[in-house]
Amino acid sequence: MEAHLLLEVKPEMIGSVSDFTYKWCVNMGLDRQSAARMALCMDEVLTNITLYAFKDENGYAEVWYQYSPSEIEIIVQEKGEPFDPEKYTYDPDRAIRENDFKGASLEAIRQMADQFLFLNRGKDGKEYRLIKKFHFPHIMEVLPAGYDVDSENQRDKSESEEDFLITPVTVDDAEDIAKLIYRSYSYSYPKEDLYFPRRIETAIRNKYKYGTIVRTVSGRPVGYFAVVKSTDSMIGEVTEAVVSPAYRNRGLMKKMMLNLIEMSRQEGLAGLFGMAITNHLFSQKVNAKYGFKSTALIISKSGRRRFKAMEKSFLDMISVVLDFLPLTDHWHKPPVIPEAYTDLLSGIYAQFDEPELSASPNAPYSSRNEKTDMSLSINYESRSALIVVKTYGAGFVESFNRMLKSTEDIKLTSIYIDLPMDDPYINKAITRVKEMGFILSGLMPFFHQEKDFLRMQKLYREINFDDIETFSDCAGQLKNIIRNEYAELQEIGQEA
Amino acid sequence: MNTLNYKKSGRKLEITLTGDFNLNAVKRISDLLDDRKELVIDLQQSRFVNSRAIIFLHRLMNSEPPVKVQISNPPKIFFELLQVLDLHKNWKLDEIVQP
Numbered sequence: 022m023e024a025h026l027l028l029e030v031k032p033e034m035i036g037s038v039s040d041f042t043y044k045w046c047v048n049m050g051l052d053r054q055s056a057a058r059m060a061l062c063m064d065e066v067l068t069n070i071t072l073y074a075f076k077d078e079n080g081y082a083e084v085w086y087q088y089s090p091s092e093i094e095i096i097v098q099e100k101g102e103p104f105d106p107e108k109y110t111y112d113p114d115r116a117i118r119e120n121d122f123k124g125a126s127l128e129a130i131r132q133m134a135d136q137f138l139f140l141n142r143g144k145d146g147k148e149y150r151l152i153k154k155f156h157f158p159h160i161m162e163v164l165p166a167g168y169d170v171d172s173e174n175q176r177d178k179s180e181s182e183e184d185f186l187i188t189p190v191t192v193d194d195a196e197d198i199a200k201l202i203y204r205s206y207s208y209s210y211p212k213e214d215l216y217f218p219r220r221i222e223t224a225i226r227n228k229y230k231y232g233t234i235v236r237t238v239s240g241r242p243v244g245y246f247a248v249v250k251s252t253d254s255m256i257g258e259v260t261e262a263v264v265s266p267a268y269r270n271r272g273l274m275k276k277m278m279l280n281l282i283e284m285s286r287q288e289g290l291a292g293l294f295g296m297a298i299t300n301h302l303f304s305q306k307v308n309a310k311y312g313f314k315s316t317a318l319i320i321s322k323s324g325r326r327r328f329k330a331m332e333k334s335f336l337d338m339i340s341v342v343l344d345f346l347p348l349t350d351h352w353h354k355p356p357v358i359p360e361a362y363t364d365l366l367s368g369i370y371a372q373f374d375e376p377e378l379s380a381s382p383n384a385p386y387s388s389r390n391e392k393t394d395m396s397l398s399i400n401y402e403s404r405s406a407l408i409v410v411k412t413y414g415a416g417f418v419e420s421f422n423r424m425l426k427s428t429e430d431i432k433l434t435s436i437y438i439d440l441p442m443d444d445p446y447i448n449k450a451i452t453r454v455k456e457m458g459f460i461l462s463g464l465m466p467f468f469h470q471e472k473d474f475l476r477m478q479k480l481y482r483e484i485n486f487d488d489i490e491t492f493s494d495c496a497g498q499l500k501n502i503i504r505n506e507y508a509e510l511q512e513i514g515q516e517a
Numbered sequence: 518m519n520t521l522n523y524k525k526s527g528r529k530l531e532i533t534l535t536g537d538f539n540l541n542a543v544k545r546i547s548d549l550l551d552d553r554k555e556l557v558i559d560l561q562q563s564r565f566v567n568s569r570a571i572i573f574l575h576r577l578m579n580s581e582p583p584v585k586v587q588i589s590n591p592p593k594i595f596f597e598l599l600q601v602l603d604l605h606k607n608w609k610l611d612e613i614v615q616p
Contacts, residue, residue: 032540032541032544033541035539035540035541036520036536036537036539036541039537039539039564043564054593054594057564057565057592057594058565058594058597060537060564060565061537061564061565061567061594061598064537064539064540064565064567065567065568068539068540068567068569071540072540111602113602113603113604116602116603116604117604117607120576120579122568122572122575122602125568125571125572125602126567126568126569128568128601128602129567129568129598129601129602132597132601133594133597133598133601
């Protein structure tokens with residue numbers, strides 16, 4: 022469960038926010054000591070803001086509490102006086118010798134959080150990001166002594182059963198899911214969370230995901246498939262799929278997928294999406310089989326990972342095709358189709374022909390007299406970031422530049438920007454982000470507040486398009502356009 | 518905001534914090550302490566002691582003349598933060614922390 026607070030910056034509110042932080046962290050699954058450390062970090066940040074950012078003036082700070090199965094992140098934003106943390110280095114000798122404790126608070130924050138990031142966004146304010154990881158035991162630490170994967174898999178084969186029970190997953194299934202992943206993939210499954218039963222348990226408890234588990238009549242788990250819900254829109258990602266090797270080719274994946282689609286309709290989701298990796302066609306073909314259509318090609322979504330039993334065992338880039346399945350009849354084309362990609366986007370929307378998408382009932386809308394509103398989320402594991410523009414407003418270019426600059430110290434591998442398609446300003450915005458080295462990624466249907474967005478991407482390392490395999494016509498078309506834009510960008514870089 | 522209970526007796530101020538040892542608690546204790554030379558704080562109900570509270574205590578103990586500080590029931594994070602600030606070697610914890 023995510024939370025968002027708007028605070029009047031006053032010394033009296035610090036204790037209340039520390040209390041909330043502590044309780045929220047405990048409810049999300051942190052142990053009490055770790056929760057107290059996060060509450061201390063929050064106290065230190067807010068104390069600094071109170072004493073130095075606003076001093077005797079009135080001011081506001083906003084706090085976002087974000088959860089994922091591997092970590093929690095707390096983001097504090099304020100627009101008080103400028104501040105440069107580099108100038109506040111704590112020196113214990115100086116503290117004792119000269120009674121000068123400059124930097125003590127920042128040192129406390131750095132050491133008590135697992136990761137602390139300060140982003141200076143100039144006129145758009147400052148951001149303090151506090152991250153605490155869950156330290157739950159790995160499945161290998163949970164398994165009983167003498168547990169042997171080979172003999173377990175052998176047992177699957179020898180006791181192979183024909184009848185199965187498919188039920189929604191509960192927190193009690195967490196350890197069985199982790200065992201199933203370990204039995205089926207050893208250490209090669211790309212989503213690390215699934216090797217930690219408590220992470221699975223808290224994710225199910227926090228309603229971060231829901232899924233389905235297949236058991237034999239004797240209760241042995243042989244299949245699992247889950248949907249991770251978006252926190253920003255009523256859509257979910259089909260992900261985390263596994264079937265025990267001895268039970269493959271029996272239609273279990275199909276049964277689970279149909280089950281998940283039905284569960285998602287009951288949850289009231291507007292759509293499902295799958296991120297099919299492009300190092301092979303299997304996942305893209307599976308998605309196509311169930312009616313998913315390709316809408317975007319997201320390059321370098323994750324860092325280096327190792328896959329077992331694949332031709333390329335070491336991959337330095339994982340790109341994905343975004344496949345989307347609408348679950349609602351209330352989906353319209355957006356008010357503005359960007360001029361630069363009219364044909365492509367028309368083709369993408371034309372894939373969803375049952376029923377055919379109608380034009381937006383809303384007229385294009387200009388936000389030029391409004392305040393620019395955009396947010397940044399960072400994936401620390403893959404070192405990628407996403408900027409979501411909610412409102413272009415009057416200061417889009419300046420705010421975009423400042424946000425991009427604030428990420429320079431993070432050493433990102435890729436950065437994405439999602440542009441809303443309800444304002445004709447998108448045409449100028451595309452030109453501007455292209456000037457800053459971005460290229461197309463594609464359409465992100467229903468991705469934020471149930472609206473369609475155009476995604477652009479900036480890649481900080483060389484891309485070999487021969488490694489990217491696409492299945493559908495639309496995905497192929499996306500790849501061609503993105504490859505051309507990438508080549509143009511390289512040429513401009515060489516000329517410069 | 519009631520963040521503490523206290524008892525004044527001559528040169529001594531005894532505090533029982535009902536919340537965390539933070540900026541507000543430092544301000545209240547500082548006001549209550551006046552020129553007393555002995556401070557006893559019970560941290561039974563505190564989840565943490567922040568850096569300002571540690572600096573406050575450090576300065577009291579190193580003032581001229583010094584204030585005698587005694588702490589009971591400190592949370593684990595108090596010791597962690599002392600270590601982070603590298604003050605654990607400087608503070609006479611055997612005398613400060615009451616068993």
